Amino acid sequence: MMRRHLNTIYVTSDNAWLRKDGANVVVEVEGAERGRAPLHMIEGIICFGRPGASPALMAACAETGIALSFLTPQGKFLARVEGPRTGNxxxxxxxxxxxxxxxxxxxxxxxxxxxxxxxxxxxxxxxxxxxxxxxxxxxxxxxxxxxxxxxxxxxxxxxxxxxxxxxxxxxxxxxxxxxxxxxxxxxxxxxxxxxxxxxxxxxxxxxxxxxxxxxxxxxxxxxxxxxxxxxxxxxxxxxxxxxxxxxxxxxxxxxxxxxxxxxxxxxxxxxxxxxxxxxxxxxxxxxxxxxxxxxxxxxxxxxxxxxxxxxxxxxxxxxxxxxxxxxxxxxxxxxxxxxxxxxxxxx
Incomplete structure (x- = not known):
């Protein structure tokens, strides 16, 4: 079965906050919504710098296999959120x-x-x-x-x-x-x-x-x-x-x-x-x-x-x-x- 090409969200604002709203991920900056996307259309979220994410969003990403990664502004890998170990x-x-x-x-x-x-x-x-x-x-x-x-x-x-x-x-x-x-x-x-x-x-x-x-x-x-x-x-x-x-x-x-x-x-x-x-x-x-x-x-x-x-x-x-x-x-x-x-x- 051919895999669909899904989207990756790149968050570059240091003061951004990511949260879950229903079946969507919402990106806020200084309390104002800057964007949202359905979780089922996303394969990855990459955060540069120091954005934060709600526990509910992190849990949703782990459960649905969305890679939520944190990198330095230069792109060096820091960490990623993973759920229970899956795979074959x-x-x-x-x-x-x-x-x-x-x-x-x-x-x-x-x-x-x-x-x-x-x-x-x-x-x-x-x-x-x-x-x-x-x-x-x-x-x-x-x-x-x-x-x-x-x-x-x-x-x-x-x-x-x-x-x-x-x-x-x-x-x-x-x-x-x-x-x-x-x-x-x-x-x-x-x-x-x-x-x-x-x-x-x-x-x-x-x-x-x-x-x-x-x-x-x-x-x-x-x-x-x-x-x-x-x-x-x-x-x-x-x-x-x-x-x-x-x-x-x-x-x-x-x-x-x-x-x-x-x-x-x-x-x-x-x-x-x-x-x-x-x-x-x-x-x-x-x-x-x-x-x-x-x-x-x-x-x-x-x-x-x-x-x-x-x-x-x-x-x-x-x-x-x-x-x-x-x-x-x-x-x-x-x-x-x-x-x-x-x-x-x-x-």
């Missing part, structure tokens, strides 16, 4: 066994990393298609060389026989891809210079934008896995670590180029986010301003509504459904319903 215990037991069995986990991880490298290659191809004629000769040549090299890495990852080798190919692809990321930035290059990934904290505007989008994608991937019945903490590619949703990170890998990286480039190259949408603190950490965050969230929601044809199912669907479909396909594979896990390869 048989699926989780199968997941744990697969995580401990290289014969089962390596083919899945190979597919994830191969798809990620292929999707990174597609980001480069689209940049060359859209901006290749206006690029400097050296930048265009670097992107073309990186595109060919990513194809080679994807082929090698598809043949790897152990997890460490697959992780090595993933690292090579990331180094190559982000090494050419700056060449794909075509607008306001002085403000949006990119010299490589910096995460905790982001040290430039592009890194701040990527980290924020990855936080949004991570929320969606975790919710997708929990919706199917997985334990998001136990991964196959990412090692277990207390407090880390390793399986959600696994699911994110093939989707980062499609859902986040391409959107970040589009936002900058179309001037939808500008230098003034970011702030730098005394320690050098860069983050989005309130207005910048709102602009990115609007674009993120619009991006998730875009229709595409799923490469394995052959069905048209909203991009926002893809994490849920991939989680479902992974569960079907682990249950033995399909022979292998079909990763998402972007065309």
């Amino acid at each position: 215990v048989l699926l989780r037991r199968t997941q744990y066994r697969a995580a401990d069995d290289p014969a089962r986990s390596v083919p899945i991880v190979r597919g994830i990393v191969t798809a990620k490298a292929a999707n990174q290659r597609t980001v480069l191809r689209r940049a060359l298609r859209d901006h290749g004629e206006s690029m400097a000769t050296g930048a265009r040549a670097a992107l073309e060389a990186a595109e060919a090299r990513l194809s080679h890495i994807a082929r090698r990852a598809a043949l790897a026989e152990d997890i460490d080798t697959v992780r090595g190919h993933e690292g090579d692809a990331a180094q190559l891809y982000f090494g050419t990321f700056d060449a794909m930035i075509q607008r306001d290059r002085d403000a949006f210079v990119f010299r490589g990934r910096s995460r905790r904290p982001p040290l430039d505007r592009i890194n701040a934008l990527l980290s924020f989008l990855y936080a949004m994608l991570g929320h969606d991937c975790r919710s997708a896995l929990e919706g199917v019945g997985f334990d998001p903490q136990v991964g196959l590619l990412h090692a277990d670590r207390p407090g880390r949703a390793s399986l959600a990170l696994d699911l994110m890998e093939e989707l980062r180029p499609v859902m986040a990286d391409r959107l970040a480039l589009t936002l900058v190259n179309r001037g939808q986010v500008k230098a003034g949408d970011f702030r730098t603190d005394e320690g050098g950490a860069v983050s989005l301003t309130d207005d910048g965050r709102k602009a990115v969230l609007v674009a993120w929601q619009e991006r998730k509504k875009r229709e595409l044809r799923h490469p394995f199912l052959g069905e048209e669907m909203a991009l926002g459904l893809v994490p849920h479909i991939q989680a479902l396909l992974l569960s079907r594979h682990l249950r033995g319903d399909i022979d292998g896990y079909p990763p998402f390869v972007w065309k």
Whole structure:
């Protein structure tokens, strides 16, 4: 059965209060109602900063499977409200066994990393298609060389026989891809210079934008896995670590180029986010301003509504459904319903 693409509510006002009114969630700011939505139309509520929520609303979200999450203004995960532990215990037991069995986990991880490298290659191809004629000769040549090299890495990852080798190919692809990321930035290059990934904290505007989008994608991937019945903490590619949703990170890998990286480039190259949408603190950490965050969230929601044809199912669907479909396909594979896990390869 095809899942409906439901809405996510993003609450960005520090002094907001969320409450339940009948079958609706209501957002109030300083006592005035700012919006309401039926609970059955919502799959997640994400609060940035310090909004509060009534116990009745938190209970309703827990009972109906709505993910109510609290993040810092920069998108760092703080906490989420959960009801009694649900999910499919048989699926989780199968997941744990697969995580401990290289014969089962390596083919899945190979597919994830191969798809990620292929999707990174597609980001480069689209940049060359859209901006290749206006690029400097050296930048265009670097992107073309990186595109060919990513194809080679994807082929090698598809043949790897152990997890460490697959992780090595993933690292090579990331180094190559982000090494050419700056060449794909075509607008306001002085403000949006990119010299490589910096995460905790982001040290430039592009890194701040990527980290924020990855936080949004991570929320969606975790919710997708929990919706199917997985334990998001136990991964196959990412090692277990207390407090880390390793399986959600696994699911994110093939989707980062499609859902986040391409959107970040589009936002900058179309001037939808500008230098003034970011702030730098005394320690050098860069983050989005309130207005910048709102602009990115609007674009993120619009991006998730875009229709595409799923490469394995052959069905048209909203991009926002893809994490849920991939989680479902992974569960079907682990249950033995399909022979292998079909990763998402972007065309």
